[in-house]
Amino acid sequence: MRRLTTDWNSALTALSADVTPDTQRPLDLYGEALTASDLAVIPEADLPAGLPSWMRSDEPWAARKGADSEEKRATIVVRIPEDERPF
Structure with missing residues (x-):
């Protein structure tokens, strides 16, 4: 970082x-x-049309996971925030 x-x-x-x-x-x-x-909501007009609002929110929804830096670099876990899940 x-x-x-x-x-x-x-x-x-x-x-x-x-x-x-x-x-x-x-x-x-x-x-x-x-x-x-340093984090802010990305303006809707700066992203592709139809992108879910949670992807531009300031709620964390993606994280690098792994036992070492190489595995973390290769692994991103995406979780839709619970209050944004349509199911």
Whole structure:
């Protein structure tokens, strides 16, 4: 996660010189890990039509599972939140 946030921060810093936001604000970089405040609901228009609302929610619905980092990298478990299950 630290490598991901470091790489992302480098890209944000590089892009910030060329991107003009609608509202000026200081560049807010990530720490060594994501926190709850870094997560947000993805706007519906940013995803394919018909995608279930739970997939863009801020409720956790996918997790990497495994005994070691290689197995975790290869295994993602998806669970539909109970209150979103149609059955």
